[in-house]
Amino acid sequence: MAEALRVGIAGLGTVGASVARVLRDKAAELTRQCGRDIVVTAVSARDRKRDRGIDLSAATWFDDPIKLAEKADIDVFVELIGGDEGPARLAVKAALEAGRHVVTANKALLAKHGVALAEIAEKKGVLLNYEAAVAGGIPVIKTMREAMAGNAVTRVFGILNGTCNYILTRMEAEGISFDACLKDAQRLGYAEADPTFDIEGHDTAHKLSILTSLAFGTKIAANDIYMEGISNITQADIRAAADLGYRIKLLGVAQRTDSGIEQRVHPTMVPTASVIAQVHGVTNAVAIETDILGELLLSGPGAGGNATASAVIGDIADIAKSRPGFQHAPVFGWPAKELKPYKKAQMRSHAGGYFIRLTVHDRIGVFAAIAKRMADNDISLESIVQQAAGTETEAQKTVILVTHETTEAAVRKAVEGITKDGHLTDKPQVIRIERAE
Numbered sequence: 001m002a003e004a005l006r007v008g009i010a011g012l013g014t015v016g017a018s019v020a021r022v023l024r025d026k027a028a029e030l031t032r033q034c035g036r037d038i039v040v041t042a043v044s045a046r047d048r049k050r051d052r053g054i055d056l057s058a059a060t061w062f063d064d065p066i067k068l069a070e071k072a073d074i075d076v077f078v079e080l081i082g083g084d085e086g087p088a089r090l091a092v093k094a095a096l097e098a099g100r101h102v103v104t105a106n107k108a109l110l111a112k113h114g115v116a117l118a119e120i121a122e123k124k125g126v127l128l129n130y131e132a133a134v135a136g137g138i139p140v141i142k143t144m145r146e147a148m149a150g151n152a153v154t155r156v157f158g159i160l161n162g163t164c165n166y167i168l169t170r171m172e173a174e175g176i177s178f179d180a181c182l183k184d185a186q187r188l189g190y191a192e193a194d195p196t197f198d199i200e201g202h203d204t205a206h207k208l209s210i211l212t213s214l215a216f217g218t219k220i221a222a223n224d225i226y227m228e229g230i231s232n233i234t235q236a237d238i239r240a241a242a243d244l245g246y247r248i249k250l251l252g253v254a255q256r257t258d259s260g261i262e263q264r265v266h267p268t269m270v271p272t273a274s275v276i277a278q279v280h281g282v283t284n285a286v287a288i289e290t291d292i293l294g295e296l297l298l299s300g301p302g303a304g305g306n307a308t309a310s311a312v313i314g315d316i317a318d319i320a321k322s323r324p325g326f327q328h329a330p331v332f333g334w335p336a337k338e339l340k341p342y343k344k345a346q347m348r349s350h351a352g353g354y355f356i357r358l359t360v361h362d363r364i365g366v367f368a369a370i371a372k373r374m375a376d377n378d379i380s381l382e383s384i385v386q387q388a389a390g391t392e393t394e395a396q397k398t399v400i401l402v403t404h405e406t407t408e409a410a411v412r413k414a415v416e417g418i419t420k421d422g423h424l425t426d427k428p429q430v431i432r433i434e435r436a437e
C-alpha cells in the first residue's frame with residue numbers, strides 16, 4: 001500500500017472539527033477507496049485548550065497556521081479558518097509555495113485572491129481544491145470543472161445562501177415579516193448576529209464569482225457584481241408573487257450576453273412550478289445551463305459541519321488518489337494564466353421580465369398615467385392589476401405590473417417618470433423575473 005497521506009488542518013471550528021471527526025470515523029472506508037491511509041498529523045486553532053469533541057493529541061499542535069503550512073510534516077494543508085486576508089491567506093500561500101496541496105472551504109479568500117493562488121498552485125504542480133467553498137456539500141465545482149467538459153455554459157444560477165432562503169421560505173409559508181423571520185433565524189443559529197453579509201447578498205456574490213469563472217473561463221471579478229439583498233422584501237411582494245404564479249428567491253445569476261457577462265445577485269421571481277422554486281429552507285441549489293446538456297439542477301445542504309466536511313473530505317480523497325507526475329485539472333477549469341479578462345455587461349442592458357409594485361394615490365388618471373409611462377418606454381405589459389390591500393388607507397391603492405421582456409434601462413426610466421409624476425405614496429418595488437425550467 002502507498003504511504004499514508006499526511007494532512008494538516010488549520011481551523012478546528014464547525015467545519016474543521018467535523019472534518020477531523022469524519023476522517024477518524026470513516027478511516028477504513030477512505031483507506032479502501034483511496035488505496036492509502038489518510039492521517040491528520042498536524043492541527044492549528046487559536047485556543048489549544050478548547051474541547052473540540054475529538055482527541056487530536058496524536059497530531060502536532062501549531063499555534064501559528066502559517067508555520068504549520070510551511071514546516072509541518074504534511075502533504076495536504078486544509079484551511080478552515082476563514083477570512084479573505086490574514087492567517088488564512090498567508091497560510092494557503094505559504095503551503096502552495098512549499099509545494100503542498102491545499103484544500104479550502106474559504107469562498108471569501110478565493111473570490112479575492114483565487115486567481116493568484118491558482119497561479120502558484122499550477123506553477124508548483126499541486127492541487128488547490130475548494131469544493132466546499134460554493135454551496136457547501138453540493139459537488140458543483142467538480143461537476144462544472146470535470147463532468148461537463150466540452151459544454152459551453154450559457155447561464156449558471158442558484159440559491160447560494162441558506163439564511164436568505166430560510167427567511168424567504170418562512171415568510172411565504174407563515175405570512176410573517178422579514179424582521180420577525182430574521183430574529184427567529186438568529187435565535188435558531190441560521191443567521192449571524194450581524195446578518196448583513198448574508199442578507200445583503202455578499203456571501204452569494206462571493207460564491208457566484210467563483211461559479212462565473214468556472215462557467216466562462218474568465219478571471220474572478222467579485223467586485224463587479226450587481227447586488228441587492230432581501231431586506232426590502234415584504235409580505236405584499238410575497239403575496240403578489242404567489243397570485244401571479246411566482247415565488248421569490250435570492251438568486252446569484254451569471255449569464256453570457258451579447259455585450260458581456262452579467263453577474264447579479266438580487267431577489268428574483270421564479271415560476272412556482274420550476275424546480276428551483278421547490279428548494280426550501282436552508283437548502284442550496286445550483287442550475288447550470290449549457291449547449292449540450294440543457295439545464296441541470298443540483299440541490300442539497302449548503303452549510304453545516306458534516307455537509308461541508310463531506311465536500312472537504314472529497315477534495316482530500318482526490319489528492320490521496322492522485323499520483324505524482326499526473327497532470328492535475330486546472331484550478332478554475334482553464335490554466336490560471338489563460339483565464340480571460342472579465343467583460344462586464346452593464347446592468348442597464350439586462351433583458352427580462354419585471355414585476356413592479358406601486359403604492360399610489362387613489363385618484364382619477366393615475367392608472368392611465370402609469371400605463372403611458374410604460375408605453376413611452378416601449379414596455380409591453382403582460383398584466384396591470386389594481387388592488388386594495390388591507391394595509392392601505394382609503395386614499396391609496398396598489399398597482400401591480402408584470403412586463404414582457406424589456407430592459408433594465410427602460411424599467412428604471414419608466415419608474416423614475418412615475419415617481420416624478422407624483423402619484424406614488426411609497427417607494428416603488430421592482431423585482432426581476434428569472435426564466436427557470
Ligand SMILES: NC(=O)c1ccc[n+]([C@@H]2O[C@H](COP(=O)([O-])OP(=O)(O)OC[C@H]3O[C@@H](n4cnc5c(N)ncnc54)[C@H](OP(=O)(O)O)[C@@H]3O)[C@@H](O)[C@H]2O)c1
Pocket residue numbers: 010011012013014015016044045046047048050063064065079080081082083087105106107108132133136302303304305308
Ligand atoms: N460553517 C459552515 O457551514 C461553512 C460552510 C461552507 C464553508 N464554510 C467556510 O469554512 C471556513 C470555516 O468556517 P467555520 O464555520 O468552521 O468557522 P469557525 O467555526 O468560526 O472556525 C474557525 C476556526 O479557525 C480558527 N482560527 C481563527 N483564527 C485563527 C488563527 N489566527 N490561527 C489559527 N486558527 C484560527 C478558530 O480557532 P478557535 O476555535 O480556537 O477559536 C476556529 O477553530 C470558512 O472559510 C467558511 O466560510 C463554512
